[in-house]
Amino acid sequence: MAHVRTEELGRFLRSRRNRVRPCDVGLAKGTRRRVPGLRREEVAVLANIGTSWYTWLEQGREVHPSESVLESIAEALLLDREERAHLFSLGGYPDRVANPGDSAVGEQMRTLLDELLPLPAMVTDPRNTVLAFNPVQRYLASDLEEFAAGERNCAIQTFENPEWEKAFRSDEGHKSQLVAKLRAAYAESIDDPEWSPLLARLRRHPEFCRVWDSGAVGRSAGRVKKIENPYVGTLALTMTTMIAQENQRLTLSVYQPVDTLTRSRLETLHGWINDGSIERRRAEVLAGSAEAPVHLRIV
Secondary structure, eight states: OHHHHHHHHHHHHHHHHHHOOGGGGTOOOOSOOOSSSOOHHHHHHHHTSOHHHHHHHHTTOOOOOOHHHHHHHHHHTTOOHHHHHHHHHHTTOGGGTTOSSOOOOOHHHHHHHHHTTTSOEEEEOTTOBEEEEOHHHHTSSSOGGGSOGGGOBHHHHHHHOHHHHHHTTTOTTHHHHHHHHHHHHHHHTTTOTTHHHHHHHHTTSHHHHHHHHTTOOOOOOSOOEEEEETTTEEEEEEEEEEEOSSOTTOEEEEEEESSHHHHHHHHHHHHHHHHTTHHHHHHHHHHTOOSSOGGGGOO
């Protein structure tokens, strides 16, 4: 099926070339122009590649362009972010598709997080940094609002925050699965400079090093997570993750209850958040002054 991909690449390049006007790239229109957009030789000059070689690309020949060549062509044809992602996908570099832009979370995604309540839900980047979350997710293990944006990383909190350690103490596979997932994401965006400081920080922890250096990689689907929520007790949850089509750097993760007791406890937690009593309960947890474990008082 390689010829299908190269033929589609040629069609895509022709369509983008015909769209760009000479004046858009600083060229004179001239009086004998017979094409609606740029000539092939003009694209070749702008991209600093050979005219024959670019022509072969448009003809769908198997010439295997490098990433740098595709980047130059993308600049010459004034491609936007989605068009660049499409170009790299057709050119045989699918890893570039997942990293075409920034990690900004739009208003539509933030609205969706709230519509999922009382289910905990969050949006993360490839490094598992939490970029947005709904109120129940905020209080799932500890108060996410207490941390600076750069500290809202699931791996950092798992290995450095005692509250997270306590919340996931019943989930024996949590740390190993988290590191395996992180390793898979690392391979997909290995050129991202933000990986280096994160991994250097996590390597301070022997347990992280042990799992990371084992080479374990993967994303476990359907696994039941046991989370000891400090307010409502044990929650049995599965996680569903979805990559945002609009920006493939973003992943939406939703926790779903596996039993009616967990659903009831999520609804209780959501109710305490809505009526404002969660702040008092939070203070009690931190002070260790609650009269009894909160979950024992839930029917």
